[in-house]
Amino acid sequence: MSLSSSHSPLAQAQWRILRNHEGRYSVHPAALETPPGWEALGPPDTRAACLEKIAHLWSDMRPSALQAAMTQVEAS
Amino acid sequence: MSKDLVFDTPPRPASARRLEDLEKRIFAHEQVGELAPFCPETLILEFDDRFPKPQIENALTLLLQTHPAFTARFEHRPGGEVWRHGDARYPCHHCGHGSLADAQARSTRHQPTVMGTPVHVDLWHTAGGGHILALTLHPILADDAVFATIEAALCRALGADAIPAPPDEAPNHGQSGPQAQNLHAWQALLDASAIARVPHRAAPVDNGARLRATRILPRALSDHIRTQGTEDVLATALAVVLRRYSGLEAFRFVLGTPRPARHRQSGLMPLCVTPDPAQGFAQTLHHVAQSARNGRARMISAEQLVQDRLGRQDADRNPLGAVALHIMAERELPHGITRHMRPTPPLAEEVVVMAQHTHDGLHLTGDAEKGLYAQAQIERLLCHLERVITAGLERPDHPTARIEIVSTDELDALSAPYPDNVPVDPRATHEIIADHARATPDKLAVICGADRLTHGALDAQANALAHRLVALGVGAEVPVAIVIERGAAAMIAILAAMKAGGAYVPVEPDHPESRNHHILNDAGVRVVLTRKRYQNRLPAQMSATVLCLDDITDPPRGDAPQVTIHPDQMAYIMYTSGSTGKPKGVAVEHGPLSDHNQTTARVYEMSSESRELPFLPFSSDGGHERWMVPLMVGGSVVIPDGPLWTPEQTLAAMREHGCNNASIPTTYLQQLAEWAEDTRSAPPMRLYSFGGEGLAQSTFDLLSRALKAKTLINGYGPTETIMTPMVWKVAAGTQFEGVYAPLGRAVGDRRAYVLDPEMMPCPQGIVGEIYLGGTGVARGYVGKPDVTADRFIPDPFGPLLDATCGARLYRTGDLGRWREDGTIEFVGRVDLQIKVNGYRIEPGEIEAALLAEPLVSEALVLLREDGAAKRLLAYVTGPDLANGPDLLRALETKLPRHMLPEAVIVLDRMPTNANAKLDRAALPMMPAARAQGAGVTAKGPTEEKILALWREIIGVPDMGVTDDFFAMGGKSLLALKALAGMRKYWPDTALTIADLFDAPTVRTIAARIEAGGQTGRTAIALRATGTKPRLYCFPGLLVSTREYMRLTDYLGPDQPVTGFLCHSLNEEKTLNVSVEDVVAEYVAHIRAQSAGEPVALLGWSWGGLLAWEAARQLRDTVDIRLLGMVDVCDLGTDFMPGVTPQFAAGERAKLERDLQLWLGKTRMRPQWDRLIGSMDAECYAQFLRFIGNERDSLPFDGPEISSREHTFWVLIDNALVFRRHRPAPLDLPVASFSAGDSLSRGLNLMDWRKLSPRAAPAEVVAGTNHLHIIGEARFHARFKARLETAWES
Known part of the structure; x- marks a missing residue:
C-alpha cells in the first residue's frame, strides 16, 4: 500500500531528489512532473539511493529564510 | 370506447416442448411468489401517421398469430414439469385515444402471469393521428433479445423499411471444446x-x-x-x-x-x-x-x-x-417508428x-x-x-x-479544512499569551493542586527565568529540555524557553531512563531545566547546563528578553514513541505552531471565559495544545496535579473549579463516562475533546449520554503534523456510519488527503493512505534529513488548489477513506494491512467488529503463517467469553466473506513476553480442541471399544476419551458410521444421533450405554432454555439436526430451540410408515413440552412437509405462531402419482432383468423385496424408470447405515411415504424461503400460498443452494426477523 511497498509500480520506478524554495528536500518519481515550487537535483535513481544522497546534502535543516536571518543577526 | 379483437385465422401449429433452463428458473420464481430479479417486460413503440390504422392492425394480427412469444401457452404437469405449447391466442386491447403517459401507466398496472395471461397488447390512438403500441410480456416469454425479434417481425409485417432480424447465433459463440473441458477451464x-x-x-x-x-x-x-x-x-x-x-x-x-x-x-x-x-x-x-x-x-x-x-x-x-x-x-427502427421503452x-x-x-x-x-x-x-x-x-x-x-x-473541484472540497477566514496574528504563541498579562493581569490562568497563577504572575515568572536562559546562551534553534512533571512549573519553564528564543524539549521525569537519556543526547540539548529530585535521573556525562528550579530565586519581572522570533524558528522538539526503533525528535517551528493554535481556538470556540481541564500528558504534543490555546485567548486551565486521577477526582475537580471544557484521552474518557453515568455526577460542560485512538459508535453514544456536553470533538494527528491537525466536531448524540468515529477534516492552513499507492486521490468510500499537507506540518526529524525526505513529500495538489507552491505532504501511515461529507474515517495502519486471496484487508476493521460484540474486551486479528498456508485468525479475550464459533457467526452478518477469519480463538489473556509486549509466537494457531486429541486413555471395555472405533472413523490416532466427537472432525455422515459401529457392539441399546449429540465424548456415551435406558431419544434441545417460546426444527432426509446449530446460535440465547431427528436415522423402522406416523412422535413431544405456550415450527427440505403435517395435528390444541419453510420441494416427476414413465422399445424388459440380477446379489434383498412388494403398478414403473435414469449402477454395499445402498433404500422408501401423502390446507401463518440456486435449477418448490391463506410469498436467499441455505447467515437474519414478528403477534 505504501510507497515503500515493493508492489507499488511507483516504488520500483526511478526517483529524483527535489528541493523547494525553503531549501527543504524530498524525493519524487522521475516519471511525474516536478510540482511547482520544487526543483530537481541530479540524475534519477532508486528511491533509496536518492534518500541516501539527501542524508549528506541536507546537513543544515533550518529553512533558508531562517539561515539568512540568523546569519544577519550574527554579522550585526 | 374499446373492444377486444379476436383473430379468426388459426395459429400456426407448433410442437410442445419442455422449458429451457432460464424459463424453468423464471417459472420457479413465479411459483414461490417472488419474481425478482425478473420483472414483466414492456416494449412501447409509437407509429406516426404514415402508418394508417388498417396497416397497423393487420401487422399486429400477423404478429400475434405467428410470433412464438404471442402464441405460447404453459402446461404444469404433475411432478412440477412445465411444457410450453405454441397454440395460444391473445387479444389486442384497443384502448382508444391516449398519450405515451397513458400507455406507460397502463402497462405498469399489468401483472402478467405464466398460467393466467402472460401477454398484454395495448393499442392507443395518438392526438397526432398516429398509434402507440404497448407490449407487456411475462419475463418467461420475452427479454430484450426476444423483443428485437418482435420488432423485426412487426416491421416486416408493416412493410416498412426492413430492419435486419437479429442473428440466430451470437457472434463468437463458438463451442470450441466439449462442455466438461470448458467448465474445467472456467x-x-x-x-x-x-x-x-x-x-x-x-x-x-x-x-x-x-x-x-x-x-x-x-x-x-x-x-x-x-x-x-x-x-x-x-x-x-x-x-x-x-x-x-x-x-x-x-x-x-x-x-x-x-x-x-x-x-x-x-x-x-x-x-x-x-x-x-x-x-x-x-x-x-x-x-x-x-x-x-x-x-x-x-x-x-x-x-x-x-x-x-x-x-x-x-x-x-x-x-x-x-x-x-x-x-x-443498438437497434435502428424505420422512419416513422419511435421506441419509448425497452426491457433492461x-x-x-x-x-x-x-x-x-x-x-x-x-x-x-x-x-x-x-x-x-x-x-x-x-x-x-x-x-x-x-x-x-x-x-x-x-x-x-x-x-x-x-x-x-477525482476532479480538482471535488478534491478541493474533500481536502478542505474547517472554514476560517480570520487573519492570522503573526506573533508567536508565547507572545500572544503574554498579551493577557498586560490586559487582565489579575485573572486566574493556572490552577494546579495548591498552585494558583494569574496571567500576570505566570508571565512575570516566565520572564525572570527567560532572562536567565538568555544569559546561559539560549537563543534561536537552541534546545532546552524541560525535565519537570506536568504542572505550573513546567508551563513556566516552557514559556521561558520560548521567550528566550529557544526550543523546548519536554521530558517526562517518570519515563524510562534509557528513553530520556536518548532524548537529551539526540536533541542536542544545551540547557536542562529540572528539579533537584530529578537530577539523579539525568545522564552522568552531559555537556548541557543543568538548572534546578529549586536553586533559582530570581524575582518575577514584567519585561521579557528582547528576542525576535522568526516564524521558521524552532518552537519545540517532541519525541514520538515509534513502535520500532528509537524515538525520533520532531522539530516544530513557531509560525505553523502559532497559526495552528489560533485556528484551533476558533474551531473549539474558545474565549476568555474558557476554563479547560486538559488530562493529556506533557509528553504528547496534544497536551501542550490544550494549555496553550486557553491561555492564548485569555482563559484558564486546571492541570491535574498527578498523572492518575480517578474518574471521581476528575469530575470533582471539574465541578469545583467550574470547568467548561475538558480534553481527555479516549481510553480514559470511557472510564470517566461510565463513572459519570453510574453515579449521575457529570458536571455541566460545553465541550469535551478527545483522541488518541479509534472511537466506536457505542463508546461515542456512551459519551453523548453520560457526559451531557453540548459539543464533542474527536481529534487526530501525528506529531509530525503538529498537535491536532484534524478534528471532527459534532453535537453530542450524532450517529455515524462506520466502525470508528470520523477523524474529521483539517484545521488551519492544512489539507487532508486520502491517496492511493500511485499518489492519486481516492474517491469517497475508497481506502487509501491519509496524507496531511499545507504549512501546518513539522520541519522534520531532528538530525534525520533522509527520514524527513522520505516521510514529507512534495505536495502536488497545493499549486492546483491554493496556489501554494513548494509545500509538503506528510505521509501518516494511517489508512482512511473519505466519507460522503468529506470528513475522513480511520480504517487501520498501512503496515498492518494484509492481503488474502488478492483482497486488501484491514485487521483493525475486523477487530472493531469483534469489539462491538458485548462480551469481547480485547481483539487481535493476524495473518499467521502455518507452514505453507496463511491463515487469518482472530484472538479475543473477555471475562465471560466462551464460544469462538458464536463470534465468528456474528462476524458473518457484519463483514464481507473475504474479511472473515478462519477462526475466532478465545484466550484467557493475550500472551506477553518479558517486555510486556504481545508474544505473537505464543498465540495458538487453531482452537485447541481441533489441534490434537487430549489423549486421555480408556478405562474398561466399553470405553476401549468406542475409542478404537472413533479413532478409526475420524482418523485421529491420538484421540482420547474426553475429546469431543464433533470437535475432532466428526461430521454427520461419520456420526452415522459411528452409531452403526456402536450398535453392532450393543444391539440391544437404542442409540440415536441424539445420544451422540448429548454425549459427544467416549466417556460420556460409554456411561450412557452402561447405565442403560437413557438412550434412543429423537428430540435434541439445541438450546434448552430462553425467555421466548420454543422453536421446533424438522430435519431434512438423512441429515442429523446439527445443521440447525448455526441458526440456533444466530437466534441468540433468548430463543429456545428443539431439533428432531430424521426418522431414517432412527432404529430399524417399520416399512411404509405414513407421514402421520412419522410425525406422531414429534407431535407428542411438542404437545407435552409446550404446555399451553405458543410455538413455532421450522422445516427444511422434506422436513417442511413433516412440519406441515405436525402443524395439522397440533393446530387445535397448540398455538402455532409461525411455520417456517426452507426450500421445501414437492415430489418431482420421478414418483409423483399420475406421471406415467416413458420407456424406449425393450427398455423396460431390460431394466427388469437388471433389477432381478441385482436383487440376486444384494444383502439387503429382504428389505428391497418388502419395499418393491408394496409398490403399485404405476409406482413400480416409476421405480424402473428411476433406476434407468441413474448414471451409476445399482449399489450393493448395504445394509450399513451411511452405505450408498442404505441411502438409496431410504430415498425410495421416503418417496413412497410422501407419494401417499398430500399436504392438507391449513389456515396458519407461513414464512417460506427459497435458495436462489434451487430456483435457477427450476426445482419443484412448494407454493404454500395454495395451502394457506396466511402464507407470504417466498423470500429468495440468493447465492446459496438447497444444502447450504440452512447455514447461511442471510437466511438466519431473515428468519429471525419473521420469528420475532410472530412472537410479537
Whole structure:
C-alpha cells in the first residue's frame, strides 16, 4: 500500500531528489512532473539511493529564510 | 370506447416442448411468489401517421398469430414439469385515444402471469393521428433479445423499411471444446480471480430494494466510444475503475453477452481481467477485449457455472461477479417508428451498469442494491467511468493509474479544512499569551493542586527565568529540555524557553531512563531545566547546563528578553514513541505552531471565559495544545496535579473549579463516562475533546449520554503534523456510519488527503493512505534529513488548489477513506494491512467488529503463517467469553466473506513476553480442541471399544476419551458410521444421533450405554432454555439436526430451540410408515413440552412437509405462531402419482432383468423385496424408470447405515411415504424461503400460498443452494426477523 511497498509500480520506478524554495528536500518519481515550487537535483535513481544522497546534502535543516536571518543577526 | 379483437385465422401449429433452463428458473420464481430479479417486460413503440390504422392492425394480427412469444401457452404437469405449447391466442386491447403517459401507466398496472395471461397488447390512438403500441410480456416469454425479434417481425409485417432480424447465433459463440473441458477451464479461471466490488457500507440491509442513477455522455464522446467499440471501451473503463476501487490485481465482473435469439439463456459471462495500471488505456483495452473473446470462445451456460460455484461451501452470493455490465444492442427502427421503452437485463448483481446509445448520446445507467449503496456512490461510479473513458481516449498511452477520477473541484472540497477566514496574528504563541498579562493581569490562568497563577504572575515568572536562559546562551534553534512533571512549573519553564528564543524539549521525569537519556543526547540539548529530585535521573556525562528550579530565586519581572522570533524558528522538539526503533525528535517551528493554535481556538470556540481541564500528558504534543490555546485567548486551565486521577477526582475537580471544557484521552474518557453515568455526577460542560485512538459508535453514544456536553470533538494527528491537525466536531448524540468515529477534516492552513499507492486521490468510500499537507506540518526529524525526505513529500495538489507552491505532504501511515461529507474515517495502519486471496484487508476493521460484540474486551486479528498456508485468525479475550464459533457467526452478518477469519480463538489473556509486549509466537494457531486429541486413555471395555472405533472413523490416532466427537472432525455422515459401529457392539441399546449429540465424548456415551435406558431419544434441545417460546426444527432426509446449530446460535440465547431427528436415522423402522406416523412422535413431544405456550415450527427440505403435517395435528390444541419453510420441494416427476414413465422399445424388459440380477446379489434383498412388494403398478414403473435414469449402477454395499445402498433404500422408501401423502390446507401463518440456486435449477418448490391463506410469498436467499441455505447467515437474519414478528403477534 505504501510507497515503500515493493508492489507499488511507483516504488520500483526511478526517483529524483527535489528541493523547494525553503531549501527543504524530498524525493519524487522521475516519471511525474516536478510540482511547482520544487526543483530537481541530479540524475534519477532508486528511491533509496536518492534518500541516501539527501542524508549528506541536507546537513543544515533550518529553512533558508531562517539561515539568512540568523546569519544577519550574527554579522550585526 | 374499446373492444377486444379476436383473430379468426388459426395459429400456426407448433410442437410442445419442455422449458429451457432460464424459463424453468423464471417459472420457479413465479411459483414461490417472488419474481425478482425478473420483472414483466414492456416494449412501447409509437407509429406516426404514415402508418394508417388498417396497416397497423393487420401487422399486429400477423404478429400475434405467428410470433412464438404471442402464441405460447404453459402446461404444469404433475411432478412440477412445465411444457410450453405454441397454440395460444391473445387479444389486442384497443384502448382508444391516449398519450405515451397513458400507455406507460397502463402497462405498469399489468401483472402478467405464466398460467393466467402472460401477454398484454395495448393499442392507443395518438392526438397526432398516429398509434402507440404497448407490449407487456411475462419475463418467461420475452427479454430484450426476444423483443428485437418482435420488432423485426412487426416491421416486416408493416412493410416498412426492413430492419435486419437479429442473428440466430451470437457472434463468437463458438463451442470450441466439449462442455466438461470448458467448465474445467472456467473453474481454473474463476479460482484465479477475485470478485471485484464497488465498496459498500459495512452493515448491509438485505431487503431487495434497488436504486438507480443515469448519466448521458456528450455526443462527441459517445461517437468516439462507438467507433472504438462500445463494449470494449465500457468494459475497459469498468476494469480500470474497479481496479482503483478494490486494489485487486486479478478480478472479475459480469459481462452481458449476446446470445442466440432462438434460445432463452441469461447471456451472462464472468469477465476475468488483470489490467496493468502502468499501461495505457489502449493497451488495457486490448487486454480486456482479448479476455472477452477468450471467454466467449469457451462459453458455457451461466446457470451451469453458477451451480458449480454454489456447490462450494465458501461461495460468494454473486458467484460470477458482483458488478455487471450490459451493452444494450443498438437497434435502428424505420422512419416513422419511435421506441419509448425497452426491457433492461435482470438486476441481480450488487451493481448493474447498462449502456445504450441514443440520439442524445450514450446513456449510462447504474442500478444498485439500496441496502448496500447510497445514490451518490452510484452517480459517482458513472462519473468515474466517463472520466476514465474521456482521459483514456484522449491519451491512450497515459498509464491508467494516473487518470484523474477525482476532479480538482471535488478534491478541493474533500481536502478542505474547517472554514476560517480570520487573519492570522503573526506573533508567536508565547507572545500572544503574554498579551493577557498586560490586559487582565489579575485573572486566574493556572490552577494546579495548591498552585494558583494569574496571567500576570505566570508571565512575570516566565520572564525572570527567560532572562536567565538568555544569559546561559539560549537563543534561536537552541534546545532546552524541560525535565519537570506536568504542572505550573513546567508551563513556566516552557514559556521561558520560548521567550528566550529557544526550543523546548519536554521530558517526562517518570519515563524510562534509557528513553530520556536518548532524548537529551539526540536533541542536542544545551540547557536542562529540572528539579533537584530529578537530577539523579539525568545522564552522568552531559555537556548541557543543568538548572534546578529549586536553586533559582530570581524575582518575577514584567519585561521579557528582547528576542525576535522568526516564524521558521524552532518552537519545540517532541519525541514520538515509534513502535520500532528509537524515538525520533520532531522539530516544530513557531509560525505553523502559532497559526495552528489560533485556528484551533476558533474551531473549539474558545474565549476568555474558557476554563479547560486538559488530562493529556506533557509528553504528547496534544497536551501542550490544550494549555496553550486557553491561555492564548485569555482563559484558564486546571492541570491535574498527578498523572492518575480517578474518574471521581476528575469530575470533582471539574465541578469545583467550574470547568467548561475538558480534553481527555479516549481510553480514559470511557472510564470517566461510565463513572459519570453510574453515579449521575457529570458536571455541566460545553465541550469535551478527545483522541488518541479509534472511537466506536457505542463508546461515542456512551459519551453523548453520560457526559451531557453540548459539543464533542474527536481529534487526530501525528506529531509530525503538529498537535491536532484534524478534528471532527459534532453535537453530542450524532450517529455515524462506520466502525470508528470520523477523524474529521483539517484545521488551519492544512489539507487532508486520502491517496492511493500511485499518489492519486481516492474517491469517497475508497481506502487509501491519509496524507496531511499545507504549512501546518513539522520541519522534520531532528538530525534525520533522509527520514524527513522520505516521510514529507512534495505536495502536488497545493499549486492546483491554493496556489501554494513548494509545500509538503506528510505521509501518516494511517489508512482512511473519505466519507460522503468529506470528513475522513480511520480504517487501520498501512503496515498492518494484509492481503488474502488478492483482497486488501484491514485487521483493525475486523477487530472493531469483534469489539462491538458485548462480551469481547480485547481483539487481535493476524495473518499467521502455518507452514505453507496463511491463515487469518482472530484472538479475543473477555471475562465471560466462551464460544469462538458464536463470534465468528456474528462476524458473518457484519463483514464481507473475504474479511472473515478462519477462526475466532478465545484466550484467557493475550500472551506477553518479558517486555510486556504481545508474544505473537505464543498465540495458538487453531482452537485447541481441533489441534490434537487430549489423549486421555480408556478405562474398561466399553470405553476401549468406542475409542478404537472413533479413532478409526475420524482418523485421529491420538484421540482420547474426553475429546469431543464433533470437535475432532466428526461430521454427520461419520456420526452415522459411528452409531452403526456402536450398535453392532450393543444391539440391544437404542442409540440415536441424539445420544451422540448429548454425549459427544467416549466417556460420556460409554456411561450412557452402561447405565442403560437413557438412550434412543429423537428430540435434541439445541438450546434448552430462553425467555421466548420454543422453536421446533424438522430435519431434512438423512441429515442429523446439527445443521440447525448455526441458526440456533444466530437466534441468540433468548430463543429456545428443539431439533428432531430424521426418522431414517432412527432404529430399524417399520416399512411404509405414513407421514402421520412419522410425525406422531414429534407431535407428542411438542404437545407435552409446550404446555399451553405458543410455538413455532421450522422445516427444511422434506422436513417442511413433516412440519406441515405436525402443524395439522397440533393446530387445535397448540398455538402455532409461525411455520417456517426452507426450500421445501414437492415430489418431482420421478414418483409423483399420475406421471406415467416413458420407456424406449425393450427398455423396460431390460431394466427388469437388471433389477432381478441385482436383487440376486444384494444383502439387503429382504428389505428391497418388502419395499418393491408394496409398490403399485404405476409406482413400480416409476421405480424402473428411476433406476434407468441413474448414471451409476445399482449399489450393493448395504445394509450399513451411511452405505450408498442404505441411502438409496431410504430415498425410495421416503418417496413412497410422501407419494401417499398430500399436504392438507391449513389456515396458519407461513414464512417460506427459497435458495436462489434451487430456483435457477427450476426445482419443484412448494407454493404454500395454495395451502394457506396466511402464507407470504417466498423470500429468495440468493447465492446459496438447497444444502447450504440452512447455514447461511442471510437466511438466519431473515428468519429471525419473521420469528420475532410472530412472537410479537
